Amino acid sequence: MSAARIRPLPAEVVERIAAGEVxxxxxxxxxxxxxxxxxxxxxxxxxxxxxxxCRLIRVADDGAGxxxxxxxxxxxxxxxxxxxxxxxxxxxxxxxxxxxALASIAAVAALELSSATSDDGLAxxxxxxxxxxxxxxxxxxxxxxxxxxxxxxxxVPARRALLRGxxxxxxxxxxxxxxxxxxxxxxxxxxxLDGRLALQTPGGILEEGIAAIYGADLGRTALPLGPxxxxxxxxxxxxxxxxxxxxxxxxxxxxxNGRVVANHxxxxxxxxxxxxxxxxxxxxxxxxxLTLSPAAVDANVHPAKAQVLLRDEPEIARLLREAVxxxxxxxxxxxAAHSSPPTAAHFTRPLQLALPAPRTRRGLRLGEQRHRYHxxxxxxxxxxxxxxxxxxxxxxxxxxLILARTPAGDLYLVDQHRAHExxxxxxxxxxxxxxHRMPLHGGSAETPGQYLLDPVLVELxxxxxxxxxxxxxxxxxxxxxxxPFGGSVFLVRALPAFVTAGSAELPHDLAGALARxxxxxxDDWLEHVRIALACRTAIKRGQTLSLTEQRALLSDLCAAAxxxxxxxxxxxxxxxxxxxxxxxxxx
Ligand code: ADP
Ligand code: MG
Numbered sequence: 001m002s003a004a005r006i007r008p009l010p011a012e013v014v015e016r017i018a019a020g021e022v023x024x025x026x027x028x029x030x031x032x033x034x035x036x037x038x039x040x041x042x043x044x045x046x047x048x049x050x051x052x053x054c055r056l057i058r059v060a061d062d063g064a065g066x067x068x069x070x071x072x073x074x075x076x077x078x079x080x081x082x083x084x085x086x087x088x089x090x091x092x093x094x095x096x097x098x099x100x101a102l103a104s105i106a107a108v109a110a111l112e113l114s115s116a117t118s119d120d121g122l123a124x125x126x127x128x129x130x131x132x133x134x135x136x137x138x139x140x141x142x143x144x145x146x147x148x149x150x151x152x153x154x155x156v157p158a159r160r161a162l163l164r165g166x167x168x169x170x171x172x173x174x175x176x177x178x179x180x181x182x183x184x185x186x187x188x189x190x191x192x193l194d195g196r197l198a199l200q201t202p203g204g205i206l207e208e209g210i211a212a213i214y215g216a217d218l219g220r221t222a223l224p225l226g227p228x229x230x231x232x233x234x235x236x237x238x239x240x241x242x243x244x245x246x247x248x249x250x251x252x253x254x255x256x257n258g259r260v261v262a263n264h265x266x267x268x269x270x271x272x273x274x275x276x277x278x279x280x281x282x283x284x285x286x287x288x289x290l291t292l293s294p295a296a297v298d299a300n301v302h303p304a305k306a307q308v309l310l311r312d313e314p315e316i317a318r319l320l321r322e323a324v325x326x327x328x329x330x331x332x333x334x335x336a337a338h339s340s341p342p343t344a345a346h347f348t349r350p351l352q353l354a355l356p357a358p359r360t361r362r363g364l365r366l367g368e369q370r371h372r373y374h375x376x377x378x379x380x381x382x383x384x385x386x387x388x389x390x391x392x393x394x395x396x397x398x399x400x401l402i403l404a405r406t407p408a409g410d411l412y413l414v415d416q417h418r419a420h421e422x423x424x425x426x427x428x429x430x431x432x433x434x435x436h437r438m439p440l441h442g443g444s445a446e447t448p449g450q451y452l453l454d455p456v457l458v459e460l461x462x463x464x465x466x467x468x469x470x471x472x473x474x475x476x477x478x479x480x481x482x483x484p485f486g487g488s489v490f491l492v493r494a495l496p497a498f499v500t501a502g503s504a505e506l507p508h509d510l511a512g513a514l515a516r517x518x519x520x521x522x523d524d525w526l527e528h529v530r531i532a533l534a535c536r537t538a539i540k541r542g543q544t545l546s547l548t549e550q551r552a553l554l555s556d557l558c559a560a561a562x563x564x565x566x567x568x569x570x571x572x573x574x575x576x577x578x579x580x581x582x583x584x585x586x587x
Contacts, residue, residue, distance in 0.1 A: 012131075015077060015107040016156070022104040025163055026053025026152060027172040029109075032101035033147050034180050037061035038258065039082065039094040040145060043203060044188040047177055051194070052169030053152060054160075060146040065117035068124035072134050075111065075126070077103040091294040095259050098300075102147075106130070108159070109152040115145040130155055174198055175250045176260075178213055182287045183255035185209035196542070206238055206287060214285065215570040218244065223327045225288060230319050233292045233312070239327040240285025242277055244569055247520065247528070249283040256290045256297055261308045266290075269317035273324025281521050288320055384575055389558045393550035400541040402550045409578040416550075417541050418566035419557045424498065425534035425567040426560055428478055449479035449494030456492040456511035457485065464488065464519035474526060475518050478533065482515055490515055499537045510536055531567045 009017075023029055030047060037045045040063025050056040066074055073079050080099030083089060089097070105111050106128045114125035123141030126134045153160040163169055170193050181189040181201045188203030201212045211219025218240065227236035240251070254266050270286055271278060278284060298309040310316055391404040391412055402414040460468065465488035475482055479496030492511035499510065510533075517532045518525055539545070545553070557563050557572070564573050581587070 022100055023108055026057055026169045027176045029057050029149050030173045030176050033059035035095035037063055039096050040064045046190040048192045049173055052166030053173055057149040062144040065143050065145055066115040067117055071113055071126045075102040075106045075128055092299055093294050105149055108156055110150040112148040116141045116143050119143045179253045179260045181209055182253045183260045184258055225327050226323050228323055235290050235319055235323055237288040244285050245282035251285045252283055253287045256308055262306050265313050265317050266320055269321040270324055273321040279522055384564055389563055391554045391558055393554050396545050399544050404554055411576040413574040415572050416539050418572040421534045421538035421566050422560055423556050424538055428530040449481045450497040451494045452507050456508050458490045458512045458515040460488045460519055462488045468519040471518055
């Protein structure tokens with residue numbers, strides 16, 4: 001130990017250290033800025049990220065705004081409008097209260113804060129660059145605040161080095177926005193990643209939020225949780241259908257008074273509510289929103305406020321466990337009554353369209369068709385017709401969708417990624433049964449492994465290695481040649497031929513991901529390998545397709561066993577029937 005003397009740290013070092021506790025990565029910036037927007041009473045929040053937030057994070061809200069003379073103050077350490085006295089700390093009604101977030105962000109990035117407190121059209125802006133005095137300007141803006149954070153951690157290389165690359169950081173930020181959108185379905189959330197819309201919720205009831213995020217089918221089949229009350233606490237939310245589980249817990253959202261928290265006891269209680277329905281290592285889709293008196297919650301236990309202490313935790317945990325259990329029990333009963341198991345097939349149809357309700361025009365003579373619609377307001381669901389699909393590709397939209405028509409003149413929107421994913425998946429599944437279904441777009445009917453120019457070394461944990469070893473032969477049936485390479489290292493020598501022919505993902509990343517998926521402690525691991533393989537190698541959104549490619553993809557899709565739903569259970573097709581268009585446009 002050195003014999004250095006004890007001395008107080010300079011203010012900028014103190015700030016940097018404090019910032020380190022709150023701002024760990026782009027997702028933490030997003031979290032803090034969302035808290036501020038919601039505390040300001042926003043009804044609509046737009047989040048934009050570039051390069052996973054490393055280059056730019058922008059959060060714009062329509063909340064109360066910050067008065068021009070408080071802009072600089074808001075960015076100083078320990079300045080807040082939310083609490084004033086020690087007594088206030090005992091019952092914090094807002095998400096923020098420490099007055100640290102903006103100061104912490106300004107300590108590690110360039111921060112621009114632009115805000116208007118009324119709709120007179122004028123916003124005041126301050127720009128803070130680390131170590132420089134703030135500069136001011138004015139701009140046009142309706143009421144609300146926009147915080148723009150640029151070049152996060154540029155002056156903190158050690159932190160920057162810990163970031164995981166734009167894609168992974170964007171994924172984390174997406175997780176944060178998704179969780180907030182589920183915790184506060186009443187607020188409209190928009191997330192734009194590198195100029196592309198990644199998520200948007202309508203701002204309404206939770207089922208609508210679920211539908212916007214996970215697809216209309218899940219919005220419809222999710223089971224209501226509660227609402228229940230115990231004492232002054234209330235619990236509400238939704239439980240995803242049993243068949244839908246994930247390998248990570250990112251789709252389990254616990255909200256306490258609108259704050260997304262990771263409370264271990266409550267998470268354990270929720271999982272316990274599933275009992276044996278939830279296999280080891282799998283996590284459900286669950287949104288549980290608790291409303292408690294602010295005095296019953298201590299949010300002041302974690303710098304990023306992700307943990308909270310609850311006064312009646314055991315009681316609330318029990319409530320949650322029983323509510324989840326009851327919701328699943330009810331579902332099991334209704335399934336038995338309708339004798340249709342909630343499996344993947346459950347999600348094939350009908351699909352829903354979340355379109356705005358039609359306007360009714362007064363004084364218009366209504367044709368028979370319209371009359372039918374007006375008598376029964378336009379259904380939000382446009383079921384897919386039974387029977388074989390026939391789709392003719394018209395063009396590609398935004399490099400993400402294929403617009404298509406049917407011989408009957410219905411308009412379909414086809415998600416290119418999910419469509420291809422579905423085809424690859426069915427092909428992989430058919431292989432196991434020894435069936436050769438259809439020739440696939442861009443590949444032959446056989447799926448033999450294709451040897452890689454550079455075999456990939458994958459290092460697993462000893463436990464994963466022990467699980468994987470007896471599965472290697474089955475893995476080879478998918479065209480994945482994976483061999484032990486000593487210890488818990490494996491050598492992936494071949495991947496299915498369609499992978500190596502033009503997939504966007506690097507064989508290195510793919511091989512690692514597949515080996516890890518195959519080493520999962522789950523009975524249906526092979527299914528997960530198939531899904532992962534299909535998902536990661538399918539045509540991406542953002543990929544331009546020629547008309548010939550679009551046609552080939554659609555004709556393969558029309559021959560698929562389940563053309564409407566991707567292997568993850570999300571919709572592939574949206575249908576706008578001829579009738580619907582006639583009605584919606586008042587033709
Ligand atoms: P805290 O949220 O803990 O108070 P912050 O550093 O996040 O601390 O914000 C400081 C203050 O700036 C807040 O108390 C609030 O008054 C104001 N503020 C920050 N963001 C916004 C926003 N989006 N809309 C309105 N006021 C805001
Ligand atoms: Mg805050």
